[in-house]
Amino acid sequence: xxxxxxxxxxxxxxxxxxxxxxxxxxxxxxxxxxxxxxxxxxxxxxxxxxxxxxxxxxxxxxxxxxxxxxxxxxxxxxxxxxxxxxxxxxxxxxxxxxxxxxxxxxxxxxxxxxxxxxxxxxxxxxxxxxxxxxxxxxxxxxxxxxxxxxxxxxxxxxxxxxxxxxxxxxxxxxxxxxxxxxxxxxxxxxxxxxxxxxxxxxxxxxxxxxxxxxxxxxxxxxxxxxxxxxxxxxxxxxxxxxxxxxxxxxxxxxxxxxxxxxxxxxxxxxxxxxxxxxxxxxxxxxxxxxxxxxxxxxxxxxxxxxxxxxxxxxxxxxxxxxxxxxxxxxxxxxxxxxxxxxxxxxxxxxxxxxxxxxxxxxxxxxxxxxxxxxxxxxxxxxxxxxxxxxxxxxxxxxxxxxxxxxxxxxxxxxxxxx
Amino acid sequence: xxxxxxxxxxxxxxxxxxxxxxxxxxxxxxxxxxxxxxxxxxxxxxxxxxxxxxxxxxxxxxxxxxxxxxxxxxxxxxxxxxxxxxxxxxxxxxxxxxxxxxxxxxxxxxxxxxxxxxxxxxxxxxxxxxxxxxxxxxxxxxxxxxxxxxxxxxxxxxxxxxxxxxxxxxxxxxxxxxxxxxxxxxxxxxxxxxxxxxxxxxxxxxxxxxxxxxxxxxxxxxxxxxxxxxxxxxxxxxxxxxxxxxxxxxxxxxxxxxxxxxxxxxxxxxxxxxxxxxxxxxxxxxxxxxxxxxxxxxxxxxxxxxxxxxxxxxxxxxxxxxxxxxxxxxxxxxxxxxxxxxxxxxxxxxxxxxxxxxxxxxxxxxxxxxxxxxxxxxxxxxxxxxxxxxxxxxxxxxxxxxxx
Ligand SMILES: Nc1nc2c(ncn2[C@@H]2O[C@H](COP(=O)(O)OP(=O)(O)OP(=O)(O)O)[C@@H](O)[C@H]2O)c(=O)[nH]1
Ligand SMILES: Nc1ncnc2c1ncn2[C@@H]1O[C@H](COP(=O)(O)OP(=O)(O)OP(=O)(O)O)[C@@H](O)[C@H]1O
Ligand SMILES: [Mg+2]
Ligand SMILES: [Mg+2]
Numbered sequence: 029x030x031x032x033x034x035x036x037x038x039x040x041x042x043x044x045x046x047x048x049x050x051x052x053x054x055x056x057x058x059x060x061x062x063x064x065x066x067x068x069x070x071x072x073x074x075x076x077x078x079x080x081x082x083x084x085x086x087x088x089x090x091x092x093x094x095x096x097x098x099x100x101x102x103x104x105x106x107x108x109x110x111x112x113x114x115x116x117x118x119x120x121x122x123x124x125x126x127x128x129x130x131x132x133x134x135x136x137x138x139x140x141x142x143x144x145x146x147x148x149x150x151x152x153x154x155x156x157x158x159x160x161x162x163x164x165x166x167x168x169x170x171x172x173x174x175x176x177x178x179x180x181x182x183x184x185x186x187x188x189x190x191x192x193x194x195x196x197x198x199x200x201x202x203x204x205x206x207x208x209x210x211x212x213x214x215x216x217x218x219x220x221x222x223x224x225x226x227x228x229x230x231x232x233x234x235x236x237x238x239x240x241x242x243x244x245x246x247x248x249x250x251x252x253x254x255x256x257x258x259x260x261x262x263x264x265x266x267x268x269x270x271x272x273x274x275x276x277x278x279x280x281x282x283x284x285x286x287x288x289x290x291x292x293x294x295x296x297x298x299x300x301x302x303x304x305x306x307x308x309x310x311x312x313x314x315x316x317x318x319x320x321x322x323x324x325x326x327x328x329x330x331x332x333x334x335x336x337x338x339x340x341x342x343x344x345x346x347x348x349x350x351x352x353x354x355x356x357x358x359x360x361x362x363x364x365x366x367x368x369x370x371x372x373x374x375x376x377x378x379x380x381x382x383x384x385x386x387x388x389x390x391x392x393x394x395x396x397x398x399x400x401x402x403x404x405x406x407x408x409x410x411x412x413x414x415x416x417x418x419x420x421x422x423x424x425x426x427x428x429x430x431x432x433x434x435x436x437x438x439x440x441x442x443x444x445x446x
Numbered sequence: 447x448x449x450x451x452x453x454x455x456x457x458x459x460x461x462x463x464x465x466x467x468x469x470x471x472x473x474x475x476x477x478x479x480x481x482x483x484x485x486x487x488x489x490x491x492x493x494x495x496x497x498x499x500x501x502x503x504x505x506x507x508x509x510x511x512x513x514x515x516x517x518x519x520x521x522x523x524x525x526x527x528x529x530x531x532x533x534x535x536x537x538x539x540x541x542x543x544x545x546x547x548x549x550x551x552x553x554x555x556x557x558x559x560x561x562x563x564x565x566x567x568x569x570x571x572x573x574x575x576x577x578x579x580x581x582x583x584x585x586x587x588x589x590x591x592x593x594x595x596x597x598x599x600x601x602x603x604x605x606x607x608x609x610x611x612x613x614x615x616x617x618x619x620x621x622x623x624x625x626x627x628x629x630x631x632x633x634x635x636x637x638x639x640x641x642x643x644x645x646x647x648x649x650x651x652x653x654x655x656x657x658x659x660x661x662x663x664x665x666x667x668x669x670x671x672x673x674x675x676x677x678x679x680x681x682x683x684x685x686x687x688x689x690x691x692x693x694x695x696x697x698x699x700x701x702x703x704x705x706x707x708x709x710x711x712x713x714x715x716x717x718x719x720x721x722x723x724x725x726x727x728x729x730x731x732x733x734x735x736x737x738x739x740x741x742x743x744x745x746x747x748x749x750x751x752x753x754x755x756x757x758x759x760x761x762x763x764x765x766x767x768x769x770x771x772x773x774x775x776x777x778x779x780x781x782x783x784x785x786x787x788x789x790x791x792x793x794x795x796x797x798x799x800x801x802x803x804x805x806x807x808x809x810x811x812x813x814x815x816x817x818x819x820x821x822x823x824x825x826x827x828x829x830x831x832x833x834x835x836x837x838x839x840x841x842x843x844x845x846x847x848x849x850x
Contacts, residue, residue, distance in 0.1 A: 153735070420684075420685050420688075420695060421490075421681075421685065424495060425529065425677075427491070427676070427677040429676065434678055434747075435685070437685070437689050437690055437740065437743075438686065438746075439686065439690055439739060439744070442743055
């Protein structure tokens, strides 16, 4: 068993609330509930009566009846915001008491874009930890929608503690180039709900190596960069390796290419009671082989009670300074070639050579010939990883009392303790 | 023998460097001649991180003090703090030769057993403070000289710290040609000016919340029972506000001082504070409730940590003279209410007693440490044997202090 300075007192219960805002947000929530029997409390909020009556969410608010006269927002965020103000009392009653509030919306329309900042602000004032999970629209939806999404995102940034921001363009372009918009949305939704359930697991996990709140916030705080996300699971032999492969194949990691650009990365590994430290080390070693040396890596590990549960690897992060570029430095192929496109590769089957696999990247004109040492360097997963959110105390000796990093604002740490 | 002498106290604080020039009268009164100050640069959590900048600030503060007091400064008494400073209580013993009366020799023998205290290898003792003597197991002996017995024991409160880190503070002063008479831990210095014998006897805690650190010292039954440093201060509150309200650090500092409060009661839900726009900052509305909540959380947590530390040695409700708050952060509105809710004993603010002079500086909690230094110097003058000075810096600060 690893001893690790606990950042949070995880004895106390966390109450998570998942809010779907607007059509897109509600779709994602519904998918989560229908596909995972999601355990979290959920709340659907919309101006559109119809979508409200069909949702699986446990609580529903049809907002802004006076403002919109049931006619929707016409894609105007101002109307969306007015509608939310009109129903602010009702919203407040439904969200108060949750320690963690996930706000899920497709930005660009009227309802989600207009109401999300206000809902985030209200949740924040209630003292909840606010995590926004949002998409920005496809470029084919037009400039107006992009602008509306951008300004809404800026507002949300003021109140949310963490933001997972996904670009529809990127998800679509990277998934199925010829897919219809409907299908594409389905795939996006899938990624979004996976990221939400991973995050929820991460913040409520009890270890053996919990991810501390500041670590998580450090990785997800800034919304300007869109989010890197990948998640995979596997059972049987070499399950760690296979789960990682699947995770890396995520379009949001640009099939693994973006890993090299990651400035901050959170790796979360969970598994059945048989999960061993050796497996964790192996996964970490494989990941670190593909990371830039300056990347900051945070590791979390949790074991479930359920002996039949798979080993899952979740990777979340932000790009480093460099924006995404086409050609990437060479990455030494340390893993065996990957199977392609099944969500979970059958663990026993021999993986076959694939054309577009993660490691067969365009070789950059040897910009960094010695970038990667050939010998695998072993990442020490046992060390506590440096937390941030320490602001002006970033570079000086941390104030640690009874295992807690007191440089992190008290009010942030209290949120999950309540 | 008591003499009239001018002493200079110097604190290189996280927020400000300050020097106090004062004359100590025979009757124990301290008369301020001048106070020099300079904002600090290169100091974090009470320790120097940028040597050159810090040294310049020390120079500025000392020049300022010279000018105001019309006294040429050659040497100073220096306050030190930092998270590396720790303390512990020890019992030690000597056998009384021939089973006769206890003499000066046994007292000196027992005092010199500092060397036997086991410390981390980079540490050395800053203060070794006598708590009480035992003669043949009988406790509470105040003056054992002349008492007969076969075994003399004594409890000491030892304050120690990392030698390198203390030396870097000393070097910062020596660099500009000023001598360091001695170094004194912040809390020990502040207690000199804030406490009298009655308070020490009935039990009291001094808490100095500065910019980078909180120094505390606990007295009970007339002796030091506990002391320490927690590297939390006003900078943390400022940083919390910066992160929580998403405003620049300079605005956060200003907001804290002008509007900051730790009071949660009777907040009308929607009260807003408007921050005007400024270069590089587009202005903003802040919720009063959020502001107070952030400050309250930090102070409440700090007091809880302190309460636990105090409880290790004395039940808090036995502190007859309660808690005395000082340091810049004691000026935060509502801090007393937060402290009272945690400690459940009366909480007072520092008023430096028995200090007179041309300034009202001694009302300023930010100067408690510095004025305390002068008082400490005066007490040492009056009591300590000359030969223990200037040997090694560390041995010079190791005193058998009845006077603390
Ligand atoms: N992932 C996903 N994104 C969607 C879906 N539907 C719409 N979007 C995206 O989300 C953005 C906002 O669309 P809606 O959610 O319909 O808008 P709204 O927030 O309800 O606001 P209104 O304009 O009032 O309808 C769109 O510009 C799309 O980019 C969906 O089912 N899944
Ligand atoms: N009126 C006020 N209200 C609130 N805070 C104040 C006020 N005045 C000063 N402070 C805060 O007090 C702190 C400085 O206190 P002080 O001067 O005692 O610290 P210092 O001695 O420089 O630092 P340290 O002892 O921690 O090294 C700063 O954080 C400052 O913001
Ligand atoms: Mg809609
Ligand atoms: Mg101070």
